[in-house]
Amino acid sequence: DAGVIQSPRHEVTEMGQEVTLRCKPISGHNSLFWYRQTMMRGLELLIYFNNNVPIDDSGMPEDRFSAKMPNASFSTLKIQPSEPRDSAVYFCASRGFETQYFGPGTRLLVL
Amino acid sequence: DQQVKQNSPSLSVQEGRISILNCDYTNSMFDYFLWYKKYPAEGPTFLISISSIKDKNEDGRFTVFLNKSAKHLSLHIVPSQPGDSAVYFCAASMNYGGSQGNLIFGKGTKLSVKP
Numbered sequence: 001d002a003g004v005i006q007s008p009r010h011e012v013t014e015m016g017q018e019v020t021l022r023c024k025p026i027s028g029h030n031s032l033f034w035y036r037q038t039m040m041r042g043l044e045l046l047i048y049f050n051n052n053v054p055i056d057d058s059g060m061p062e063d064r065f066s067a068k069m070p071n072a073s074f075s076t077l078k079i080q081p082s083e084p085r086d087s088a089v090y091f092c093a094s095r096g097f098e099t100q101y102f103g104p105g106t107r108l109l110v111l
Numbered sequence: 112d113q114q115v116k117q118n119s120p121s122l123s124v125q126e127g128r129i130s131i132l133n134c135d136y137t138n139s140m141f142d143y144f145l146w147y148k149k150y151p152a153e154g155p156t157f158l159i160s161i162s163s164i165k166d167k168n169e170d171g172r173f174t175v176f177l178n179k180s181a182k183h184l185s186l187h188i189v190p191s192q193p194g195d196s197a198v199y200f201c202a203a204s205m206n207y208g209g210s211q212g213n214l215i216f217g218k219g220t221k222l223s224v225k226p
Contacts, residue, residue, distance in 0.1 A: 004154070033213075042218035043155075043200065056213065091154050098143065100214060102154030 004103035006092050012109045018080040021106045024073055025094030033100060034067055034077050035091040043091070049075065082110045114138045115203050117217035124224050130188040132220050134201030137182065141203040145214065146175060146186045149198045158199075159186070191224045198222070 005024040013019055025032050033048040047057040049069045057067070064083070069075040079086055087110050093100040116135045124130045132146075142163040147155035161168040161175045161184070168175050174187045188195055201217040 043216040045213055045215075048213060093154070099145070099157045099160065101157065102147075104152070104154050 004092055004094050004101055006090075006103035006106050008106060009104065010107045010109075012111065013082055014111050015083055016081045017110075018078065019082045019086075019108060019110075021077040021090050021092075021108070023075045023077070023092030023103060025075070025092070026096070026101055027073070029094035029096045029101075030072070031095040031100075032069060032075050033093040033095070034075070035093065035102075037089045037091060037105070046077070079108075082108075084110045086110050113217075114141075115201055115215050115217040117199075117201055117220050119220050120218070121221040121223070124191045124222065126193055126224055126226050127190045130186075130191045130195065130222055130224065132186040132188075132199050132201075132222065134184045134186075134217055135182060136184075136203050138203070138205070138215075139182065140205045141215075142206050143204045144175070144177060144184050145202045145204075146173075147200040147202060147216075148195075149200060149219070155200055188222075191222075193224050193226050196222055196224045 007022045030051050034046040035043050037043050046059045047067045048055055052069045065079055067077045089105045089107050091102050091105045093102045114137050145160040146158040148158045149155040159170050159173050159175050161177050166177050177184045198219045198221045200219045202214040204212045204214050
């Protein structure tokens, strides 16, 4: 198995632009998580899905952030409009039984 | 308020010696604990876990100890190797009716193993 796949690996954009991050979970995993990592706050859970349904989005910072999981093999995290304080590494993870497996992350820089 | 705390942001150890990474938690409802290792430019990778019904779990050079009364867990690496140099995250979760909940992560400890 290729593991969790994220794209793009790096994204540089200007303030106000829309950013879309993509994730393909491990086949057969029924839970998917989006995290954000910053120096100040560490690894924060933004949202997680169970069987493609959003279960807890209390970590989503504000309405500029939205996430979808249209099917079991794909999820997106969208930021519109982006701001410099959104600069961080965004990780996607999927879980089968008890252990979460992380993707390599997307490093986002908003200028 | 942080529910999972790793109070040492960094640790330096000589190759061959023991590395001890510590983690404290505040929520007594946590019943499953994990350690993840993270190299630069990669995602965290699962290392070892322990259920609250145990006080020790061992996997090769890695051993995790859990002290529920002190709400403390530690990761021991013996012997430490230069390839162990990475950031180590402690994480905890609780069981909701048979389904494991979210992971709450500490901020990580950067381990440097010197040759």
